[in-house]
Amino acid sequence: MTNFKKKIIERYSNRYNKLGYDVKTLGWGSEGQQSYRFDQSINGVLFRNESVILDIGCGFGDFLNFLKIKNKPFSKYIGWDLNPDLINEANNLWDKNDEKEVVFEVQDIQSIEIKKPPVANIGFMHGVLNLKLDDGIDNWEYTKELITKAFQCVDELLVIDFISSEIVENYPVEDFINYNSPTKLLSFVFSDLTKKVKLDHSYDAIPQREFTLYLFK
Secondary structure (H helix, E strand, O other): OOHHHHHHHHHHHHHHHHHOOOHHHHOOOOHHHHHHHHHHHHOOOOOOOOOEEEEEOOOOOHHHHHHHHOOOOOOEEEEEEOOHHHHHHHHHHOOOOOOOEEEEEEOOHHHOOOOOOOOEEEEEEOOOOOEOOOOOOOHHHHHHHHHHHHHHOEEEEEEEEEEEOOOOOOOOOOOOEOOEOHHHHHHHHHHHOOOOEEEEOOOOOOOOOEEEEEEEO
């Protein structure tokens, strides 16, 4: 495992050891901010009874609970995260009597083989690409690689949220945030992945401006 991934695991394990099951462990400011971002990501997404959902960077599996609260139909939920502590907690929290199939796994999306068959219909990545990496890692190359591999894991739609490079006035720029350019991302996905794309940059900042990218097969 590379050094920067060990640091990512350590970052969230340290928070987990201090805060336990809490949205702040995952870097959310509040439950309201988390729900707001989840709401934007499902806007216009078609869920069906047979849909298999892949949640990349699932943390505690809060998105699973969100989907249930919103009464979204699906048959199976797969949660992947790099951090074993978060996955263990997710497994402890999950109601084993749930009628839907639920799987939580420690998985590194970067290690997925290039031609891996899809494992789900709809994939979501919440906050995965918002952390600025160190150890000489090129954030842009890393972002492109993870999007490419995640897109290969689904056969219908991949939904990703980003913190925008269109900075909110009077809000301080934070040195640990990876600010993504909407236009640069659009150029990449058009040329390398798909022409069927939707980008929503219209919703309110929370408190930084974010946007959601929808990549259709």
